[in-house]
Amino acid sequence: MTEALRIVVVAPDLDVADPGDEHAVRLAGRSRALRIGLLENGFNLVATLPADVFLSERIAQLQPDLIVVDAESDARDALEYVVLATRDARRPIVLFTNDEDTSHVKDAVAAGVCAYVVAGLAPQRIRPILDVALARFRHEQALRAELAGARAELRERKIIERAKGLLMQRQGLSEQEAYAKLRKAAMDKSLRLAELAQRMLDALDLLD
Structure with a gap:
């Protein structure tokens, strides 16, 4: 209110x-x-x-x-x-x-x-001015959050694609097989797919 x-x-x-x-x-x-x-x-x-x-x-x-x-x-x-x-x-x-x-x-x-x-x-102008300003701020914040979410989703997709590509290259898997392996590992460890993929990439970077 x-x-x-x-x-x-x-x-x-x-x-x-x-x-x-x-x-x-x-x-x-x-x-x-x-x-x-x-x-x-x-x-x-x-x-x-x-x-x-x-x-x-x-x-x-x-x-x-x-x-x-x-x-x-x-x-x-x-x-x-x-x-x-x-x-x-x-x-x-x-x-x-x-x-x-x-x-x-x-x-x-x-x-x-x-x-x-x-x-x-003018006193009668103050309330509508502040109401509009607040509504505009909330709208802009929602757009910022939506944009941030879209960027985060894109970053996660790139991480998953990179991890999947490495599995395909190193283990000779098809794209579908690599994705299935990543998904199963994520489920087994109770991790989000992107989080599991990032951990795998971090581990491979240490080994290279």
Whole structure:
């Protein structure tokens, strides 16, 4: 359920040292509005973190389901920290920004950003944006898993074919006989066929 999502916001500090700094005041107000919008939409906001060198460690500790990045002119810098922090454990990332320089949107999406929203802080927009971002992330993860499975299956087929070829060559077996011998050995040892084939190849490499 969306309400159970644990969200971490990566954003600048809300404290404004100089009340006369209009840019800082505007940025703080915008960031505050985002956090209020998340809470009003029933999301579980577990922490607000700065984009710095400690971000990876903090995200690893908190294990959020989704990361919301709130950035303005430093969107690229903030994203670099977030991408590094999620490199080993991918998570959906949503970026809210007023930065109209969209030249790095392609790089951001390639790095794992599921939604790149410019000037989109209206509270009623937050939930559908996050829902779509999460759905997109899950879809991409499913595709990644499917691709990884296909690659693993191809590797296993190549291992089995190589082992079968060696049996045919060394024992004068037909292709069917070699396959049957591999399959029986795998069943006898309670191993997967590819695992038995790999063990056989490893043993032959030691003997050669």
